[in-house]
Amino acid sequence: MSETSTVFPREAHWESDGTSRIPFLTYTSDELYKRELERFFYKNHWCYVGLEAEVPNPGDFKRTVVGERSVIMTRDAEGGISVVENVCAHRGMRFCRERHGNRKEFVCPYHQWSYTLKGDLQGVPFRRGVKQDGQVHGGMPADFKTSDHGLTKLKVATRGGVVFASFDPDVESLEDFLGPTILGYFDRLFNGRKLKILGYNRQRIPGNWKLMQENIKDPYHPGLLHTWFVTFGLWRADNKSQLRMDEKHRHAAMISTRGTAGKSDQVTQVSSFKESMQLNDPSFLDIVPEPWWGGPTAVMTTIFPSVILQQQVNSVSTRHIQPNGHGSFDFVWTHFGFEDDSDEMTQRRLRQANLFGPAGFVSADDGEVIEFSQQAFESKPFHRTLAELGGREVEDTEHMVTETLIRGMYRYWRDVMEAE
Amino acid sequence: MSTNINFEDWLALTQLYADYASAVDSGNWDLWPEFFTEQCVYRLQPRENHERGFPLATLSFTSKGMLKDRVYGIKETLFHDPYYQRHIVGAPVVRSIEAGSFKCEANYAVFRTKLSETSTVFNVGRYIDTVARTPDGLKFASRECIYDSEMIPNSIIYPI
Numbered sequence: 001m002s003e004t005s006t007v008f009p010r011e012a013h014w015e016s017d018g019t020s021r022i023p024f025l026t027y028t029s030d031e032l033y034k035r036e037l038e039r040f041f042y043k044n045h046w047c048y049v050g051l052e053a054e055v056p057n058p059g060d061f062k063r064t065v066v067g068e069r070s071v072i073m074t075r076d077a078e079g080g081i082s083v084v085e086n087v088c089a090h091r092g093m094r095f096c097r098e099r100h101g102n103r104k105e106f107v108c109p110y111h112q113w114s115y116t117l118k119g120d121l122q123g124v125p126f127r128r129g130v131k132q133d134g135q136v137h138g139g140m141p142a143d144f145k146t147s148d149h150g151l152t153k154l155k156v157a158t159r160g161g162v163v164f165a166s167f168d169p170d171v172e173s174l175e176d177f178l179g180p181t182i183l184g185y186f187d188r189l190f191n192g193r194k195l196k197i198l199g200y201n202r203q204r205i206p207g208n209w210k211l212m213q214e215n216i217k218d219p220y221h222p223g224l225l226h227t228w229f230v231t232f233g234l235w236r237a238d239n240k241s242q243l244r245m246d247e248k249h250r251h252a253a254m255i256s257t258r259g260t261a262g263k264s265d266q267v268t269q270v271s272s273f274k275e276s277m278q279l280n281d282p283s284f285l286d287i288v289p290e291p292w293w294g295g296p297t298a299v300m301t302t303i304f305p306s307v308i309l310q311q312q313v314n315s316v317s318t319r320h321i322q323p324n325g326h327g328s329f330d331f332v333w334t335h336f337g338f339e340d341d342s343d344e345m346t347q348r349r350l351r352q353a354n355l356f357g358p359a360g361f362v363s364a365d366d367g368e369v370i371e372f373s374q375q376a377f378e379s380k381p382f383h384r385t386l387a388e389l390g391g392r393e394v395e396d397t398e399h400m401v402t403e404t405l406i407r408g409m410y411r412y413w414r415d416v417m418e419a420e
Numbered sequence: 421m422s423t424n425i426n427f428e429d430w431l432a433l434t435q436l437y438a439d440y441a442s443a444v445d446s447g448n449w450d451l452w453p454e455f456f457t458e459q460c461v462y463r464l465q466p467r468e469n470h471e472r473g474f475p476l477a478t479l480s481f482t483s484k485g486m487l488k489d490r491v492y493g494i495k496e497t498l499f500h501d502p503y504y505q506r507h508i509v510g511a512p513v514v515r516s517i518e519a520g521s522f523k524c525e526a527n528y529a530v531f532r533t534k535l536s537e538t539s540t541v542f543n544v545g546r547y548i549d550t551v552a553r554t555p556d557g558l559k560f561a562s563r564e565c566i567y568d569s570e571m572i573p574n575s576i577i578y579p580i
Contacts, residue, residue, distance in 0.1 A: 099468075198474060198475055198476040199466075199468075199469035199472075199474030199475060199477075200466060200468060200469060200476065201466065201572070202570060202571050203572040203574060203575065204571040204572070205574050225499060228497060272497070274496065277492070277497075279485075279489050280483075280484075280485030280486070280488045281482075281483045281485035281486040281488075281489055283482075283483075283486075284486065284489065330571065335476045346475070350475055350477075351480065351482075353476060353477075354479060354480060354481070354486075357478055358478060358574070358575050359464065359478045359479050359572070359575060359576040361493050361497065361498065364575040364576070365499040365500060367574045367575045368499060368500050368501055368574065368575055369499070371574055372501070
């Protein structure tokens with residue numbers, strides 16, 4: 001490609017109406033990033049906030065984010081889940097500092113305005129002034145109504161123990177948002193069983209948030225970058241697989257069934273395949289099929305824009321994308337199990353968790369490649385990536401030798417971002 | 421159970437801690453598993469999980485074989501940016517002495533230096549250890565690295 005004379009263009013230049021060549025500028029522009037927050041995280045979309053099992057009892061809360069905005073998920077006395085923004089209605093302070101806990105109410109320490117767990121303002125000190133020498137000093141204006149000054153309340157949807165929230169009161173239902181195909185894969189994992197939290201991993205990845213969505217819409221890399229996947233047959237190009245999207249192509253599921261490990265003429269001619277590799281301790285891969293899988297051994301679901309649902313054999317987790325600026329995001333993993341898991345199954349899920357997370361045998365290098373992609377994007381923003389494996393179209397497939405899901409996500413991205 | 425330790429044991433214990441730090445900073449990863457007993461525990465766990473009673477660890481190994489598999493991963497299978505690491509480990513606090521083993525803790529800080537970059541604080545926490553007497557000297561029967569660091573700066577590849 002010929003070098004352009006403008007290294008720092010103002011506008012992203014798409015080479016065609018398609019989405020197989022993605023301008024580096026989409027990862028480096030603050031202006032586009034703010035529009036993404038506006039249009040994907042704060043309007044028209046449901047964002048992941050957590051699991052109901054994280055707030056099992058009345059008064060329990062968890063602080064998290066929607067986009068860059070701090071929010072609190074609470075369980076109220078009646079057992080309902082609320083999500084409120086962590087910004088005091090008075091002077092705007094981000095008042096909730098603990099990340100989890102149990103409270104009867106929220107009190108902003110600055111001037112002790114107090115709120116119910118649902119976000120209604122209930123107490124304003126000196127609201128009616130202070131009596132001194134027979135006179136009333138100060139106080140709020142007579143027309144001040146506490147009902148006008150609650151915390152910002154988000155719309156909440158729960159399904160299968162998973163909690164989503166939206167700042168947009170007009171957002172469609174969660175079910176319509178996911179669409180029937182993706183909803184099917186969602187319900188396969190969250191089929192009504194109570195969840196058991198196993199714990200968290202937190203990493204800060206110096207790359208644009210979309211790169212993590214793309215990483216899990218890219219079935220090309222796992223059998224190449226990840227030695228464990230190709231060598232042990234967990235995920236590779238000759239596995240039986242399907243790629244599925246919602247009708248807007250924003251969400252996706254990569255569905256794969258573990259094939260035979262070992263050599264195969266086409267897919268193991270790669271440097272990451274280690275024919276002689278044997279584990280000193282094979283219990284890392286003590287895989288036991290579970291009835292709810294219904295066949296596939298791995299389903300990776302990307303729910304745009306905020307979360308990835310992981311099932312890789314017995315290891316299940318949510319991975320929450322929390323953007324902070326165009327070039328960085330926090331990636332929070334919540335590993336869980338199910339209430340009816342035996343102790344052996346819990347131990348198995350924990351052992352297989354060694355493959356995932358910021359130090360995982362498989363996942364650690366995903367964060368690395370994202371960081372190094374971002375480095376290049378920053379220095380060469382006029383250029384573009386190439387996502388043309390399997391063609392230039394957007395379509396569901398019965399194989400994984402394609403980058404169609406990335407093209408699909410950018411089809412949607414362009415439709416939303418380029419609209420007036 | 422007591423916490424009185426004789427000079428010879430103290431010397432051996434502090435030597436173990438110093439040797440471990442030296443080994444994991446050396447780049448010779450094969451040294452690392454040899455600090456452990458065959459049936460050992462090595463865990464790298466966020467303080468949050470530790471204190472809230474969540475069992476998940478960032479890494480959780482339960483045999484010397486798993487440590488060797490990790491070494492193979494570092495050397496052969498995990499693509500990563502090369503970096504140096506440097507451990508600063510405090511003197512161990514001996515919590516208890518039992519027949520054949522010590523329970524100890526020590527603070528640690530690990531700095532990371534990537535090529536062409538400045539050095540940064542990488543991972544900070546404390547070790548919670550069970551040290552066993554063996555015919556080959558003192559070995560870790562269990563080493564839990566409970567880290568305060570709320571965010572892992574992208575990834576952790578080498579042993580803490």
